[in-house]
Every structure is written in structure tokens, then in C-alpha cells.
Amino acid sequence: MPNQPEANNWPRWFDPRSRSLGTFGFILNRVTALGLTLYLLMHLIALGQLARGADAYDGFIALVKNPLFKLGELLVIAAGVIHGLNGIRIALNSFGIGVRCQKGTFIALMLIALFIIAFFTFKMFSEG
Amino acid sequence: MTEQLWQVHFKVHRQRTGGKPYVRTFTLDVDPEEYILDAVERIWALHDRTLTYRHACHHSTCGACGMRVNGREKLTCITTISSVTQNGGTVRIDPLRNFPVVSDLVVDMGNFFLRMDRSGFNSVAPLAAACLPYEQPLTAENSIDHEPERLVDCIECGLCISVCPAANTDKEYVGPAVLASLHLMYVQNPTQEFIDQADHHTGLWRCHSAYECTEVCPSGVDPAWRIMDMRKKVMSDRIKSIFRPRSSEKKNAQPA
């Protein structure tokens, strides 16, 4: 039967059309989780470079001094902050705490996240 | 009611059983304060007798007329045209998601109703229990002669299941309405049975906190709050069960 839930329906998770704030929290949490998982994978590969000797490692360190990598690192921080703070809200809600003000909590936590991200952006890019 | 009529284009999902879906457009002159269901009924009565849709009470007590209006789940009998479009605008009407489409705007509610039944859902409850626990309780004078009762809020319209992102990918997930029903039943009669039914990976723990169910609920059930409150009750039950003798260990019950 058409329109029944199926495994290939998952792209709909990321469809924000005619959705409310709660779904934006849901989408943000999924996107950041995927990003962080990807980062973990890359991180492990990078650590693997250590085993290849000093030259390979130095070359790698030179590569990550690239501003593009810095932007990537910033994204990791952003994802970590957003996912962590949103996670606090969801965990509290699951204990029945603050369910009725979940929207307000979400907005407040995301504003805090924005502030932290801005702080790191300033810190990372001003020190060169 | 406004004097002036609006011209509105209704793009309606059409589909015969097993056939290919397509969209047909009907242009109607409508009173902006009319309800979407009135327009759908007029399309059927005056423009296309083959259109199928579900409806019964026309005042939000039966839950039969749930559809998606411009993508969003609505109870069409209480959704005014002016709340979703403007003069000369377009209204897209689709069947609910996460239910099998039988034809046009008709979806099969059978599985959902049987899940509601297994959850023990009862349409009538004492007035105090029918309200949400965080709402103001009834004044004493009102219950002067007898304990009042009323039909509970959930009208089993399925909007919450249609909008739920978790129900979107897991057809075993019982969905917000069923979990809200388990909570309602547990509030009235706190027995282990309801805890066991809810405490399951296709039950309480499949919810991913998108809160869409509470957003679309046309009837004030607040399923998301009930799910979270039920989680609290289940967790406290789990903690208590550590201190209970092992003989009372619960069976791994399949939820409703």
C-alpha cells in the first residue's frame, strides 16, 4: 500500500515544509549527530596517521592548519554544542520535566548555542 | 461571515484503489469563513461524484475528516478556508500520511483503531480524568448531584500519527494517540498492565521528541505531554522494580 511507513521514507525526516518548531529541533539533532559521527570517523583516520611515522604526521598537521579545516573544526564545535544542549532538553523532557515549555527551552538553548559558537568563531579566527 | 466570496483553487489528491495518484483542480467560489470540509463536500455534490472522503459529525467530535491541507494535518470540519489561503489562492488537499490510502482522501484506519482498542481506550471518563492532569480541576459545586462524566478528548482522527516523524519510518510504532490513551487509562486506573504495554521499543521509547503530535491535535489531548509523563511513570516503575522481588519481573509485553 502506498504512503505506509517504509524504510525509504527517512528523507522525509529532513523535510522542514509545513512543520513546527519541534521538528526543527528534531532535524537539528539528526543533522548534528550525523556530522559528529562523520567527524569521529575522520578523527580516527587522522589518529591512524601517527602510526606512519613523524614525516607523515607533520604533513598532516600542516594540512589541518588550512583555514578550510578550521571552518570544519568550527562546525564540529557548533554541532557538539547544539546537539549537547538540545540533548539536555530532550533528556529533561523524558523525565517529564519542562515538557510544557519545551519550545521556550529550545529557543533559549539555541540562543545560548549561538552565543557559544560566536565566541569560538571569534577566538579561533582572531588568533590566526 | 463575510459578504464577499473568494475564488479558490482546490488541488485534490485523486487515486483509485491500487491506481496511480494524480491531482485534480476544482475552482470554487467560497465564503472565506466556510470550512474546508464544506468545500470538499460541495466538490463531491456539485462537481465530481467520484470523489471519496471520510466525514461524519462536521463539528470535531468524530475525527473522521482528518486530511492534509497545504501539507499540514488538519481536521477539515473546523479549518476555515480563510485560515489556509487567500482570495485567488490555492489549497492543496491530500490524504493523511502513515496510513494506507484506500482511494482519493480515504485512508484505512483499521489497524490504528485496533491498536487503540488494545490500549484499553475508553471514550467516556469521569470529568476530572477526562481533562488533562495539569488543567484546573472542576469546581465542587458542579458535581452537586453525581460524579459528572464526559467523552474524552481523543477523537481518534489519526492526525498525530500522520504528522509524527517516528511513525513515518517505523510502522510498528504504535504512535502518539495510542500512547496518550495508555497514559489516560493509567491515570484512571494505575495498574502494571498499562506500564508494560507502553514500556516497549515500539511504544514510549520510539518517540523522538518532535512534539508535532501536540501541535496538530485538534482536540487538546497533548499527546507529547502524556508520552513524557508516561516515561516518567515507567522510569519510576523501573527504579522501584529493582527493589521488588524477582518473581514480579514483568514479561516483555508487546504494546498495543
Added chain:
Amino acid sequence: MEEGGDPHAELDRIMKTTQPSAIVIGAGFTGCALAYDLAQRGFAVTVVERGELASGTSGRTHGLLHSGARYCVTDAEAAIECIQENMILRRIAKQCIEYNGGYFVALDDADLGYAPAFFQGAQNCGIPVEEIDVQRALAAEPALNPKILAAYQVPDAAFDPLRLAMAFAASARQHGAKFNTFHDVVGFLRDGIGNICGVSAVNRHAGQPVDFRADITINATGAWAGKVAEMAGISVPVRPTPGVMVAYEKRVTQRVINRLCEPDDGDILLPQRRMAVIGTTSFEVEEADYIPVYPDQVKQMHQRAALLVPELENIKMRGAYMSARPLIGGLMSGRSLSRTFKCYDHQTDEEVNGLVTVTGGKATTCRVMAEKTADLVCQKLGWQRACETAQHPLADYHLYYS
């Protein structure tokens, strides 16, 4: 069916060898209750309905389980029927009835003048009626107009329309009845000698024609009974008589509030879930398929509602809708089983065998309408089984889908 055979011999053969079969056209209250009654008496029942259950008049009813007090002065017979059925439905259909009772309140001297006849009438009809001290009534229902002059308590209740129909349908299904919703009847099937032996319909989901055959066909289409009977060349004098109802966002009272007067426009306000619903008006139309909601009638309801509960003046409307009662007009040729509803055996009137029409009535009396119709059907087919629908609680309405 064999063509040209002796119809009596044919009927006897069927009676002796197989269970009788029946087609019920229409799945409103009457259709669902009739399907249950016949199925419980051993019939093989097929229900054919062009839309969803209760998608015509039944679903859009006001939702008042009448105590009968509304009619106790003008129509004692209807009132007695109501109170009897009220008691039965409260027993068998408790699952979809909120039973908080009702008040009749007097707002002016004319209402007060009606009170003695009302009180006497209610008692004569066996309706438990009790005069309530005004202060006590206002304490119980603080939203009531504080200027009320008298209040009487009666056993009114509010029910959920769709779920009542579903409960009857679920019970019918448990006795083997088959429901074909979204099947539009387009004509009657005739055997070789002109008797009706079934219906041809269109499955609207698939757009496919389909025929159903049975020993007897019952036209239970309420306000549409005239149109359906027309397909068999029979005239049934039913006039669709719509009334408007307006639902409000707030449940202002727990009890049904009736105005203490002769049946009038906007004289009943009832609670329904979180809402209050006021009704109704009455006017005749030719065509019941689409009846617009007239703004002036909505306005009138709004004024009447505010008379009973002043706070409704400022409460948002949630919905407004029309429902076409099946009112029986003209001179009665059919047999009158009750003044509130009619059951026509078209064999006696028009010499068309195999078709029975039931129409009229109200939601509160749907079970007894079904009982009387099933009695007639049993008598026609020589099938002897008594009605038991008043004795057993209905199946859970969810099980309609089982």
C-alpha cells in the same frame, strides 16, 4: 434466482435450506442498528453504503440522547418511545454516552406558563422529572443565565454520533454482517417476475460495478429514502428537513440545557467533549446531498445560545453544520408502526416484493426502529427469531475494524 419459477415454492425452499439474507441500504444509525438486529436474528446481512458510516444525517446529529421531555406535551407517543430507548441505550451503548442529565429552564413568563403542562406530561410519559430549586440549579451549572425562573431535571445525555453507529456496526459484524462502505447503489435487481432480489452498486474506491443479491432489501437511507425508492419506481413521501447546529470552543455546562417551551428553534444546548453545541432550526429542502450553512441561521442560533448561557455571546464558534432530518410528509399509505418513524412494505402498497423502506425517527429511537423493521422483515419471510438487541451491551466500537 431461477427465472419464471413459482415464487412461493422458491421462498419455501430458501427458508428450509438456507439462512435468509438481507441487504440494508444505508449505514446510518437505522442501517447499522438494523444490520445488527437482523444479523443477531440469524440473517446473512450485507450493508451497502455510499460513503463512510454515518456520513449523512446520523453523523451530523445534535448528539442529544433524548429523555423524551422535549416531546412530552406535543407528542406523548414519541416521548414514551424516547425515554424507553434512552434507558436501553444507556445500558447497551454506555461506551459512547456521557450521561450527566439535563435541565429544562424557564426564561420568561411564557415558559413558566408551560411548566405545569410539561411537568404533568413528563410524569404521564414515565420520564423521571424533578423540579430543582433555581439556586441549586445555578450552583450546579454556574454558567446558566442567572435570570432563570424555574428548572426541571430530566435524564438527558449527550452521545458521540459516529461511535454510536460504529458500535452497532461492530456488533453486526460480530454476528457476521458485511459492510460495504463507499458503495453507491445505482439500481435494483429484479428476478424473472419483477420482484426485487438485490441491488447493483458501484464500488467507489475502485470505480467497479458490483451486484449484491438477497432475499430482501431494506432501504434505510433516511432523508434519501425517497430518492432510493424512486429507483424502484416507488414513491416514499420523505422530505429532507435540515436544521443548523453551532459548536462553541468551550464546554460551558455539564448537563444538557433545554429551554422550557414547546419545541422551537435553538432550544437545546448540550455539552460535547470540550464543546457546547446549540441547535436547531427546521426548514424543508428538495435535495439533501449538499445543504449550505446559512449565516442568518447561525446568527439566530448564536442569539438563542446566549439566552441560555450568556457567556456564549463572547465565546468563539468552532464549527457550524447542517443535518437533514428525514421528515415524513403527505398522506400515509404505508403502515404506521409508530408516529415517529415509518416502515413501508412495498409489497402491500405498490406490489413490489422484496423491498422494505424504513425512515423517519430520531437517533435516540434507532434501536426500536430497527427492531420493528426486523419484525416486519421476519414476518414477511416467515422467519421466527425474537429481537435481543435490548438485552446485550453493544460490542466495542473499535471492533468495527476487526
